[in-house]
Amino acid sequence: MYNILCLGSEYFHEAFVSLGHKVLAPPHADGFPLAHFFDRLVDRPDLLVYTDHLGRHAWPDGLEELDIPKVYYAVDTPINFWWQKHFGSLFDICYADQKPYAARFQDEGLDGRWLPVAVNTAAYQSALAAPEEKIYDFGFVGVLNDQVRGKRGRLIQSLSSRFRLKTLGDRGPGWAGPDECAALYRQSRLVVNENLFPGVTTRMFEALASGAALFTEKAGGDLGEIFQPGEDFAWFEPREMLAAADYWLSDEARLSKMAARARAKVLSAHDISHRAEKLLRDAAGLSPGRSRPGLEAWDRLGRTFFLTSLRWPGDNGRQRLLRAESYLSRAEKNLTLSPEGRFMLGHINRLKGEPDQARLRLHQAWEEGFLRAGLGLGVLFMAQNRLGEAAEWFGRYTGLGVDFPDLADGRLNALALKELGDRQMELGEIIIPGFNLLPHDPALWQAFEFYLAAHRGRPDHLEVGRALSGLLLNAGAPAEARDVAAAGLEHHPGDETLSLIHSRAAVDSYVDVN
16 A cells, blocks of 8 residues: 655546555645654655646645655647746656656656646436436637637537537536536537547546547647547547538437447546556656756756646736746756746746846856857847847847847837747747747747747738738647638638638638538
8 A cells, every 4th residue: 555645636536545545635825844754753755746737836845855756747738838848857756647748758857757637537427327318519618719719619519500418517606516417428429529638638538437429639749649530539620620520310229329438438548547547657656856956956846836826827926926036046056956946937037027037147148059048138129129139149049130129119029029039930949739838028039929929910911910910820729720821811812821821721620611
């Protein structure tokens, strides 16, 4: 039997207990001192399991000091890996919920492994003796908000125009529990799935565990490694969605067979207890003391707290930024500070009104090869109205030198923003899916934010419209790409590039379907 210290969410708690292990869970509070919790324990933990929380985010204090084996389960990796890669360095094993990101953990020198999401299958079983009546052609559970998920809204609208479709669930008071969701799933001939990123998601397992047939977008990822398309689930492409719906709804026996086959697979191999068993088998090979990461942990934790203070500023963001400063300063004193960490310290100096200290740290980070520090210096000098020096640094950063657009009016005009966005594209700093850095300092922006700011200032600018709409289309945001391309075509009717983007985005965002 293990004594398991569980941090983050309660995802594995019930499964660990059902498998005969003891779960130790300190308060879920940002900055909670783990040493204080340890001092009160009778039984020393054998293993630490940290699972990302999808609600309120909190990081305890002293994690790096624990000398017991540590396991991390990183969730929603396509939209969170940019900070998870730093946090993961504190652990012996880093599980990713999406398979490609297990490889990316490995690229960071960590023990990255794939552990797909799962569900508590018991919560989705019917207490009724007979199958429930199929009331709807389609059921969907999830957030519907055209402002943030335009493609999803148009997909649902398109299906609703032809079929009986019921939706359920939303943030806040519209949230639906497992019983209510499972009832809708069982009352639907097909359950619709649309995602921000490809791969296996919780909604899929919920629907299949309920005994429903799954109707999901065709995409990459790891779904095909777990289930067989056409046998365990149905998938579709945007232009053929309605035809695919007609095909699958035309044969009740085929749907029932597919749903039963997939349900059996989920119940036999994809309950949370199965994931817990896998995790504990892997952890059995870890040795105590192996996971003390050493002095470099201060740098990694500092970077984690800095980035998560941007990601969730409402969850003690300011406090987390101060924790970032503390850890990064300790790393600097012990000569283990990374160039990126030095850039972050310089940025914190800026926020605290310490421009001279900020300049020194940013310049050192630039000399150490962290290129974004050059962008940071340009932004720093602009804030001080030292426009000549700002233009010089922007010119160095973009490679344009003295040809960088004029800053005479004291701001970055659309052309300057476009040039900085182009440079971010060259460096691979393109977009963080599901997250907009525009409210934060331009020194932290990706290409997306530079293009978006340029487009808002000059919606008639042809090159800006092309760049932003193309980026959004390639990033899996076709509804937004179509809107930008449409705005550009109002000013440049007949432009071939914008027309092609608009046409493809119309298909991918379910505006042009058959």
